[in-house]
Amino acid sequence: MTMKPIALLAATLLFNHVPAIAGVGVGAAPLPGAEVIIDGTRAMLDDKWIYWQGPAFASSMPIKWKIVGDPVDKDKGTVLMTDDRAADGGKYGHADIITKKEYRDFRLHIEFWIAKEKGNSGVYLQNRYEIQVFDGDKTKHGMGAVINETESPYGAYLGIGKWNAYDINFRAARFKDGNLVEKAMVSMYFNGQKVHDNVRINQVWGGKNSGLDGGNNGGKGITDVPGGLKLQCEGHDVRYRNTWIKEVDLKSADTDFKD
Helix, strand or coil, X not given: CCCCHHHHHHHHHHHHCCCCCCCCCCCCCCCCCCEEXXXXXXXXXXXXXEECCCCCCCCCCCCCCEEXXXXXXXXXXXXXXXCCHHHCCCCCCCCCEEECCCECCXXXXXXXXXXXXXXXXXEEECCCEEEEEECCCCCCCCCCCECCCCCCCHHHCCCCCCCEEEEEEEECCEEECCEEEECEEEEEEECCEEEEEEEEECCCCCCCCCCCCCCCHHHCCCCCCCECCXXXXXXXXXXXXXXXXXXXXXCCCCCCCCC
């Protein structure tokens, strides 16, 4: 019996475990209402980003990160490369960049490429909670982990020299009368595979040099202020492209993806 085209497509999606979610996976186009924040141009970098001038900041404006050719899709223009000598040797917080705009709840799409083994960077939600970018590390401190909170979903990683994509739905912590009543929450797809589902994030890890509230009560003193999206520079060749963010308002404690 010959399957009808719609039935065949549905069967193919099910077999290949491809999520029927808009805006997920490498190359995903921005959702309606989303703001592109990395398009591979110097103009957008200067317009939307600054250095995070935390306690360990050791660089200076303008941003030293480079705009370089796409190493894979050479006909698709340029991408952003983490490159600032102030961060050589894994000195986190020395030359990280952060969006000028601050966010509470949001949906994020970001694509990254790692040049060499052990390449290390990180995506910081609200300049607080790190989603790790770290080749070769399969621990709770490793690739794709909500750092120190979940196991690394390393099996979803495509490896060095290939573009990878995180799709993140994030809900900020909630407060009442100045007191924390609901912890931050995140769900995530990694290269089209769902790897985190409504993970509650307990604290900021890494100390005061890591971001907002890292120095408050051992990282547990979360404050009721929004924060920018931050990208970490540790002196490694990690590149970013096709990054967009959409502000949302998640009333209930649920970060599951919905069209």
